[in-house]
Amino acid sequence: MNLKVSASKAFGADTLSTMFKMRMLRLEIGRRSFSSKTDVSALRNIGIIAHIDAGKTTTTERMLYFSGKTKRIGNVDEGDTITDFLPQERSRGITIQSAAISFSWQNKFRINLIDTPGHADFTFEVIRSLKVLDGCVTILDAVAGVEAQTEKVWKQAKGIPKICFINKMDRAGAGFSRTTKELIAKLNTRVLLLNVPVFANTSGPGEPVFEGVLDVVNKKVLRWTPQDPERVSVEDIICNSYYWNDLVKLRECLVETLSEFDEELVEYFLDTANGDYMIVPPELINKSVKKSLLANYAVPVLCGASFRNIGVQPLLDAVVNYLPSPLEAKLPEFNTNVPVEVNKKEGSVINNNKNLCVAQAFKVITDPIRGIMVYVRVYSGCLNSGFTVYNSTTGAKFKIGKLVIMHANVAEEVKQLKCGEIGVLTGSTVSENVRTGDTIITHSMKKDGLKSLNRVKELGLKINPIETPPPVFSVAVEPRTLGNKKLMEESIATIIREDPSLHVNVDEETGQTLLSGMGQLHLEIAKDRLLNELKAEVEVGKVMVSFKETLNACTKQSVLQTEDGYRFSISVEPLDVAMAAKSSDEDWHYLSTDNNYLILEKSPACAGNWPYQISYEQIVNAVISSSIVALQKSGKIANFPLHSCAVRIKNDWSIPLDATSVSQTLALSRGLIFEALRELPDTAFAVLEPIMHINVTVKQSDMGHVLQDLTGARKANILSIDDEHDLTSGENADIQYQRLAEDQFLPMDATLGLANISSGATVNKTIRALVPLKEIVSYMSKLRSLTKGRGSYTMNYHGMEKVTSDRLPSILEEF
Numbered sequence: 044m045n046l047k048v049s050a051s052k053a054f055g056a057d058t059l060s061t062m063f064k065m066r067m068l069r070l071e072i073g074r075r076s077f078s079s080k081t082d083v084s085a086l087r088n089i090g091i092i093a094h095i096d097a098g099k100t101t102t103t104e105r106m107l108y109f110s111g112k113t114k115r116i117g118n119v120d121e122g123d124t125i126t127d128f129l130p131q132e133r134s135r136g137i138t139i140q141s142a143a144i145s146f147s148w149q150n151k152f153r154i155n156l157i158d159t160p161g162h163a164d165f166t167f168e169v170i171r172s173l174k175v176l177d178g179c180v181t182i183l184d185a186v187a188g189v190e191a192q193t194e195k196v197w198k199q200a201k202g203i204p205k206i207c208f209i210n211k212m213d214r215a216g217a218g219f220s221r222t223t224k225e226l227i228a229k230l231n232t233r234v235l236l237l238n239v240p241v242f243a244n245t246s247g248p249g250e251p252v253f254e255g256v257l258d259v260v261n262k263k264v265l266r267w268t269p270q271d272p273e274r275v276s277v278e279d280i281i282c283n284s285y286y287w288n289d290l291v292k293l294r295e296c297l298v299e300t301l302s303e304f305d306e307e308l309v310e311y312f313l314d315t316a317n318g319d320y321m322i323v324p325p326e327l328i329n330k331s332v333k334k335s336l337l338a339n340y341a342v343p344v345l346c347g348a349s350f351r352n353i354g355v356q357p358l359l360d361a362v363v364n365y366l367p368s369p370l371e372a373k374l375p376e377f378n379t380n381v382p383v384e385v386n387k388k389e390g391s392v393i394n395n396n397k398n399l400c401v402a403q404a405f406k407v408i409t410d411p412i413r414g415i416m417v418y419v420r421v422y423s424g425c426l427n428s429g430f431t432v433y434n435s436t437t438g439a440k441f442k443i444g445k446l447v448i449m450h451a452n453v454a455e456e457v458k459q460l461k462c463g464e465i466g467v468l469t470g471s472t473v474s475e476n477v478r479t480g481d482t483i484i485t486h487s488m489k490k491d492g493l494k495s496l497n498r499v500k501e502l503g504l505k506i507n508p509i510e511t512p513p514p515v516f517s518v519a520v521e522p523r524t525l526g527n528k529k530l531m532e533e534s535i536a537t538i539i540r541e542d543p544s545l546h547v548n549v550d551e552e553t554g555q556t557l558l559s560g561m562g563q564l565h566l567e568i569a570k571d572r573l574l575n576e577l578k579a580e581v582e583v584g585k586v587m588v589s590f591k592e593t594l595n596a597c598t599k600q601s602v603l604q605t606e607d608g609y610r611f612s613i614s615v616e617p618l619d620v621a622m623a624a625k626s627s628d629e630d631w632h633y634l635s636t637d638n639n640y641l642i643l644e645k646s647p648a649c650a651g652n653w654p655y656q657i658s659y660e661q662i663v664n665a666v667i668s669s670s671i672v673a674l675q676k677s678g679k680i681a682n683f684p685l686h687s688c689a690v691r692i693k694n695d696w697s698i699p700l701d702a703t704s705v706s707q708t709l710a711l712s713r714g715l716i717f718e719a720l721r722e723l724p725d726t727a728f729a730v731l732e733p734i735m736h737i738n739v740t741v742k743q744s745d746m747g748h749v750l751q752d753l754t755g756a757r758k759a760n761i762l763s764i765d766d767e768h769d770l771t772s773g774e775n776a777d778i779q780y781q782r783l784a785e786d787q788f789l790p791m792d793a794t795l796g797l798a799n800i801s802s803g804a805t806v807n808k809t810i811r812a813l814v815p816l817k818e819i820v821s822y823m824s825k826l827r828s829l830t831k832g833r834g835s836y837t838m839n840y841h842g843m844e845k846v847t848s849d850r851l852p853s854i855l856e857e858f
């Protein structure tokens with residue numbers, strides 16, 4: 044039976060009309076206002092995460108097309124996708140910055156989607172997006188399986204409900220079942236197979252051709268026509284059908300897995316369905332899948348080939364059916380305990396105050412026309428244009444200008460952002476007043492209603508900050524002429540405001556400016572932006588590894604008391620010592636560079652009525668700024684910045700009651716930190732270097748040379764050597780999940796050349812190792828020469844470690 048699609052049967056209720064109207068629809072970006080209409084329960088804030096090249100942007104592009112948002116499908120390889128709109132993204136064919144886009148599905152739901160980059164150098168983009176998302180789609184490449192970067196993004200998305208989409212099922216060597224096994228064993232999760240691949244030409248000569256999916260929940264086979272993306276044929280699977288036996292086993296497996304968790308399903312299965320897996324209704328299965336996903340019990344798995352337009356509509360159905368709305372999602376962590384209640388109509392209500400609006404800024408960009416744009420997620424109440432808001436992270440108070448919702452690089456102006464929504468603050472006031480990670484507080488109803496909010500429980504509320512990973516590479520940046528210096532400084536400030544995982548360090552004595560980032564590509568893109576986009580006339584030096592120093596001992600306390608009322612007792616400690624001494628009543632604040640911390644112990648003034656003219660947040664920010672400057676230049680071995688330290692300010696601190704500026708606080712605290720560090724002997728310092736986690740994949744025959752090079756010249760610490768796709772390999776390998784993977788019913792992988800797999804000679808080996816970054820710079824050319832171009836590797840930041848004494852002299856010689 045081959046029907047023209049009846050999407051109301053195959054997909055969600057309104058999908059059919061959406062799909063067939065699509066050709067006539069224009070790209071209506073900028074004209075369609077969803078915000079005032081969409082109910083919070085019909086909102087989905089989701090991200091697409093995966094390793095590089097898994098197909099995130101390709102899948103996003105199909106989602107936009109099938110939703111009617113676009114009238115033509117863009118392709119990464121042709122550089123014309125909606126979400127990869129930066130010139131560097133289009134020319135390189137990779138995603139660099141996460142792009143947000145909003146579209147509707149089934150004429151009922153609004154999906155706010157963020158397409159994130161897969162390259163490890165842009166990991167901060169993934170971290171900050173995940174901070175504000177309620178759920179995500181993890182894309183896997185059916186040929187590559189679970190890669191090191193997949194394990195990394197999976198870890199980053201811990202606690203966020205995820206759906207898995209096994210993509211590229213059309214490629215030779217695609218293994219749906221093999222990838223699912225890896226998913227279970229390497230990512231330690233139970234799976235719910237909602238659909239499995241269907242191939243044409245499985246018995247004749249030639250390769251089987253991927254053409255659709257077997258929908259386990261709705262008992263149908265869906266087939267797509269590559270030349271006509273909207274044409275989908277739907278076949279009911281009945282008991283004499285070719286697919287019946289597989290369907291019975293898959294349903295049994297699905298219902299059994301869900302039953303271990305869901306009492307309601309067990310009851311229905313035993314009492315009403317009389318133990319027949321085939322008659323459990325799709326609605327009950329869907330409800331159970333959602334319950335188990337939200338409880339973090341199991342992950343739904345679907346498959347497709349986005350490039351061939353196969354399997355994307357069922358994925359969208361899964362997004363709206365299973366991923367949580369803001370009403371069902373977890374709230375972020377706050378700096379203090381405050382009552383939160385979820386109200387079906389209004390969303391989260393914090394401190395029992397329906398008028399309290401709390402939002403978090405997670406991204407700042409500079410648009411050539413609109414100026415600074417700050418992306419925010421609203422967690423409670425409403426954010427209205429023209430209202431006065433309070434930045435509880437910095438203490439700044441300002442009026443917000445226009446609010447917009449972004450559709451990649453096209454803006455739609457709105458009057459209000461409601462609870463659960465993601466939108467953008469624009470206008471001149473935001474540029475100086477909001478940074479990535481800041482918490483914004485305002486009154487939902489009164490334009491100037493801040494005064495009626497509680498000072499401590501409401502205005503003092505902060506969402507825990509977005510952590511920035513430390514940079515591992517640096518380049519020296521110089522203006523071409525002295526006249527270019529100002530533009531260089533402004534341009535660097537612009538790119539750092541947008542991307543806090545880039546850092547700048549200015550040596551006050553030599554005047555040298557060092558720009559540091561997460562990797563070579565990261566710095567290359569930054570250089571490209573400085574020269575071509577911001578037209579800063581600069582010379583950029585060679586890429587160097589970022590070394591740091593840390594402390595082996597605590598400093599003494601430096602104490603200062605002035606006649607006009609300033610008092611500070613400051614010491615600096617290694618971070619592990621500070622962590623061990625951390626007690627719950629201390630206030631911790633992250634410094635924005637190099638994973639250093641500020642511990643501002645509560646002064647007696649914090650407990651009662653606040654006596655100072657200056658707000659607590661302003662004091663914290665002044666001390667953070669002075670600590671950053673002081674720690675940047677204080678390494679005694681080679682003048683490297685200090686890393687993993689904590690600046691502690693004892694609870695006897697005070698400032699003059701009538702002080703109206705923080706400049707004295709800045710100067711005095713900076714001087715005290717310098718003084719404390721100066722008194723430590725050189726032996727109290729140690730040099731740190733970035734250590735990378737690498738996964739090298741090579742043929743068995745090339746293993747010897749590669750290993751010799753890694754352990755000899757590159758000082759690698761080998762963690763494991765496994766067969767590629769071996770279920771027992773990987774960072775989180777767990778025997779319980781390996782057993783689960785072996786027991787899971789899975790259809791045979793049709794496209795895997797079985798002869799190749801079993802012959803052994805062609806099995807690739809994966810070497811996992813920890814290597815100092817300095818020893819692995821430009822490794823690709825060496826690996827190519829050792830493996831005749833057949834080897835490949837991926838690399839991720841592991842951590843900073845002390846440089847071993849045998850390598851220290853050669854490192855110091857370079858500086």
Ligand SMILES: Nc1nc2c(ncn2[C@@H]2O[C@H](COP(=O)(O)OP(=O)(O)OP(=O)(O)O)[C@@H](O)[C@H]2O)c(=O)[nH]1
Binds near residue numbers: 094099100102139212
């Ligand atoms: N054969 C095949 N190729 C695909 C499929 N999906 C994506 N590709 C190709 O895979 C390559 C990478 O696709 P992208 O969509 O850029 O992948 P990505 O995950 O967004 O990449 P980054 O954002 O740079 O990490 C492109 O050449 C795509 O055309 C698929 O289903 N089948």
